[in-house]
Amino acid sequence: MKKLILLGMVAGILVSVFTIQAMAVNLTGAGATFPYPLYSKMFSEYYKKTGIKINYQAIGSGGGIRQIRAKTVDFGASDAYVDDEGLKKFSYPILHVPTAAGAVVITYNLPGNPKLKLTGRIIADIFLGKINNWCAPEIKKLNPKVKLPDLKIIVVHRSDGSGTTFIFSDYLSKVSRVWKNKVGRGKSLNWPCGLGAKGNPGVAGLIKQLPGSVGYVELIYALSNRMPYADVQNRAGNFITPSIRSVSLAADTKLPDDMRISLTDTSAKYGYPISGFTWILIYKDLKEGGLTKERAKALVKLLWWMIHEGQKYTEKLHYAPLSKKAVKKSEAIIKSITYEGKRLWR
Amino acid sequence: MEMRQDRTFKIMLWLGGISFFLLLLLIFILLFKESLYSINAFGIKFITGKVWDPVNEKFGLFPFFVGTILTSFISLFISLPFSLSLALLLSVYYKEGFINKVLSTTTELLAGIPSVIYGFWGLFFLVPLIRKVEIKLRIPPYGVGILTASLILAIMIIPYISSISKEVIKMVPQDLIEAGLSLGSTTWEVVKKVILPYCRSGIFAGILLGFGRAFGETMAVTMVIGNSNFVPENIFSPANTMASVIANEFTEATKDIHLSALIQIGLWLFVLSVIVNLIGSFIVKRYKIR
Numbered sequence: 001m002k003k004l005i006l007l008g009m010v011a012g013i014l015v016s017v018f019t020i021q022a023m024a025v026n027l028t029g030a031g032a033t034f035p036y037p038l039y040s041k042m043f044s045e046y047y048k049k050t051g052i053k054i055n056y057q058a059i060g061s062g063g064g065i066r067q068i069r070a071k072t073v074d075f076g077a078s079d080a081y082v083d084d085e086g087l088k089k090f091s092y093p094i095l096h097v098p099t100a101a102g103a104v105v106i107t108y109n110l111p112g113n114p115k116l117k118l119t120g121r122i123i124a125d126i127f128l129g130k131i132n133n134w135c136a137p138e139i140k141k142l143n144p145k146v147k148l149p150d151l152k153i154i155v156v157h158r159s160d161g162s163g164t165t166f167i168f169s170d171y172l173s174k175v176s177r178v179w180k181n182k183v184g185r186g187k188s189l190n191w192p193c194g195l196g197a198k199g200n201p202g203v204a205g206l207i208k209q210l211p212g213s214v215g216y217v218e219l220i221y222a223l224s225n226r227m228p229y230a231d232v233q234n235r236a237g238n239f240i241t242p243s244i245r246s247v248s249l250a251a252d253t254k255l256p257d258d259m260r261i262s263l264t265d266t267s268a269k270y271g272y273p274i275s276g277f278t279w280i281l282i283y284k285d286l287k288e289g290g291l292t293k294e295r296a297k298a299l300v301k302l303l304w305w306m307i308h309e310g311q312k313y314t315e316k317l318h319y320a321p322l323s324k325k326a327v328k329k330s331e332a333i334i335k336s337i338t339y340e341g342k343r344l345w346r
Numbered sequence: 347m348e349m350r351q352d353r354t355f356k357i358m359l360w361l362g363g364i365s366f367f368l369l370l371l372l373i374f375i376l377l378f379k380e381s382l383y384s385i386n387a388f389g390i391k392f393i394t395g396k397v398w399d400p401v402n403e404k405f406g407l408f409p410f411f412v413g414t415i416l417t418s419f420i421s422l423f424i425s426l427p428f429s430l431s432l433a434l435l436l437s438v439y440y441k442e443g444f445i446n447k448v449l450s451t452t453t454e455l456l457a458g459i460p461s462v463i464y465g466f467w468g469l470f471f472l473v474p475l476i477r478k479v480e481i482k483l484r485i486p487p488y489g490v491g492i493l494t495a496s497l498i499l500a501i502m503i504i505p506y507i508s509s510i511s512k513e514v515i516k517m518v519p520q521d522l523i524e525a526g527l528s529l530g531s532t533t534w535e536v537v538k539k540v541i542l543p544y545c546r547s548g549i550f551a552g553i554l555l556g557f558g559r560a561f562g563e564t565m566a567v568t569m570v571i572g573n574s575n576f577v578p579e580n581i582f583s584p585a586n587t588m589a590s591v592i593a594n595e596f597t598e599a600t601k602d603i604h605l606s607a608l609i610q611i612g613l614w615l616f617v618l619s620v621i622v623n624l625i626g627s628f629i630v631k632r633y634k635i636r
Binding site for chain 1: 398400401402404466469470473477486487488489490569573575584586593594595597599600
């Protein structure tokens with residue numbers, strides 16, 4: 001008798017699991033932690049609107065790329081685009097759809113926390129350990145009105161691999177040849193000097209503890225924690241205060257059709273130079289990505305919603321919305337998604 | 347019927363035991379398999395190399411090895427007097443009563459605190475403290491480094507060492523203690539001449555457990571060690587440990603060789619803890635009173 005009951009229970013569970021799967025379309029995604037607050041807001045609003053549940057796991061961009069390659073998720077997410085070498089490892093072509101832009105700001109701990117102006121060259125030299133005192137002539141010259149203390153600069157960087165470090169080092173590689181040759185760009189670096197701390201909170205915590213320290217954090221983190229940050233000179237020569245607007249403006253430049261572009265050191269006149277997109281990664285042909293047609297349709301609709309209606313949630317959460325140009329290009333990418341060779345978007 | 351139950355029970359026990367052993371073996375095999383790529387690429391240079399450069403694909407774990415060994419030994423060294431005093435206090439001097447209740451509850455609570463909380467406490471309390479010391483000593487006042495990490499670890503492992511030592515000391519036969527006292531020894535002499543010699547292998551087992559904890563701790567260490575990939579010059583230097591490098595870089599390691607190098611660190615961490623445990627059980631056996 002007992003066995004019968006047990007058998008019945010198991011059968012019941014199995015049946016209910018299968019029916020739930022058959023009834024609702026659920027999408028799964030994994031990847032970058034940076035857009036996680038934005039995505040959870042977007043996905044919960046989307047669920048309220050359509051009843052489609054999206055399960056997003058913020059396991060990091062690297063993990064997101066690996067998971068979409070292994071086809072264990074419907075979409076991946078990354079703060080750095082997959083480079084040409086990385087693309088070769090995919091068995092089928094993938095697409096990058098940008099969903100928002102973010103930026104990295106230079107933050108510091110100085111008496112009175114004055115507003116500083118910095119150039120790319122100076123930032124590189126500070127993080128290389130070449131400029132190691134706050135009253136260095138290079139910094140003084142740019143900030144004649146600020147009373148800079150005779151204080152040793154303590155560099156604080158991220159110890160964990162992160163998209164933030166990638167954007168930051170990508171920028172420095174563009175503006176400083178020494179940095180490019182000695183350190184290069186990547187999510188984890190061989191830092192020539194300084195202390196490492198885990199995550200934005202770790203860097204912020206250490207900077208608050210150490211007078212004279214300097215580090216980099218995501219703009220959204222600096223804004224919501226009211227940390228001081230520097231204006232950075234862009235390629236056009238303007239000193240730009242990092243803000244949601246100046247980050248959006250960074251994408252006001254020539255964009256490639258596949259949207260795999262780094263916005264750092266942008267040529268946009270009023271764009272903040274340490275900005276970057278965050279992307280969702282999908283297979284160009286969703287059948288090859290292992291999706292059923294129903295899920296594929298739902299995914300395409302979701303992406304379309306994210307780059308249009310979904311954009312209204314960006315600013316409240318301190319992300320920069322996509323510029324008009326960026327939305328246009330992304331529309332074309334979404335329209336090119338196919339299922340068994342046939343276009344899905346009508 | 348009884349016999350059959352007896353047999354089923356025994357089979358279940360066996361299954362539990364064997365699956366545990368198999369699990370360990372499988373973990374080792376997986377670690378080895380996944381690190382093969384980096385073992386082939388770097389060979390012995392992986393262990394002796396001092397540069398960890400994921401961008402240019404150069405990987406050497408020596409600085410992290412030094413960091414791990416230094417932090418775990420220094421923390422053991424710091425925590426030992428405190429753990430032993432606590433154990434003796436609770437098992438010899440105050441076997442029950444109010445003081446016993448308060449002290450044993452607080453140590454148990456200490457063991458229950460998540461390591462990230464220790465890390466935050468270290469960052470906001472210990473770091474400024476160490477900084478003041480460093481300013482006095484005229485060394486770069488980072489506040490983070492080997493010593494800060496070791497202090498945090500020392501506090502974290504006190505409950506482990508003290509609770510095991512306490513249980514072991516409680517097992518000393520009352521006859522022996524009373525014999526010592528009746529011969530006219532003071533409590534201190536009984537502790538020194540009877541209790542500690544009787545318990546040394548048990549206490550050592552406790553130390554081993556504490557060492558294992560210090561050895562593999564990641565979160566709290568990462569937050570206060572400074573995460574610098576250089577071989578530390580002194581105990582105030584920022585450094586990094588094997589476990590914390592893995593925790594830091596694993597999620598975002600996109601290159602295969604980087605991932606494989608990180609897994610190889612895991613392999614060595616595994617091998618090292620096996621070695622430490624083997625040496626430990628050898629010593630425990632050797633000094634056991636028969």
